[in-house]
Amino acid sequence: MVKFLKPNKAVIVLQGRFAGRKAVIVRSFDDGTRDRPYGHCLVAGIGKYPKKVIRKDSAKKTAKKSRVKAFIKLVNYSHIMPTRYTLDVDLKDVVTVDALQSRDKKVTAAKETKARFEERFKTGKNRWFFSKLRTAVNCKYLVL
């Protein structure tokens, strides 16, 4: 009875090009809009995960491996899987429905999101969010 599809909730996208990717809810539209008469949310997610950084890596290599590609998307609630994790990154000013209207706006918003994600990744917090989803073969139960 607690609403859990709220901003800052980490979710997993289930359908579409970004299926299996982790994302964070930036804004949720529980009752839908005129254009989308169903519950949906604006998410910002990871297109390409940062690679594993090891101690041996030089500074240049670390920088290259820590790159993150971000995406911004409006997703139907039934195409995401909510998790118990949250991600406290302030994206409200950058990621807006307005940003999805044109390609340039989308690219700039994605670049800004990418910068904020990379910054967060480098602090070492929210490790779960920046790691690929563990795909367990032959797993009967949900493991998140």
Place this chain on the structure above:
Amino acid sequence: MVATKKTKKTHESINNRLALVMKSGKYTLGYKTVLKSLRSSQGKLIITANNCPPLRKSEIEYYAMLAKVGVHHFNGNNVDLGIACGKYYRVCCLSIIDPGDSDIIKSIPGDQ
């Protein structure tokens, strides 16, 4: 022997409570609507049949954990649960939105 007697009695009481909910309350039947009710925080109690596929059962449990809603594993398969709901079809999972006159929400998660 005492154990089986006890489960039979509580099983009947769940059936009675469920029948009362069907008559006087609001509910939805089926996996898709159960998830919808959990997302919109309308569901108050979820009941799953015992032959619900384990992945689906754990998914419903996970959603219910996030929504802080109780899940009751019905002592019977989807055919039995459908009959308990008074329907002529199988019901694998159902969500009680408004219990009406029934006290199912107060009594059943406590039993679990």
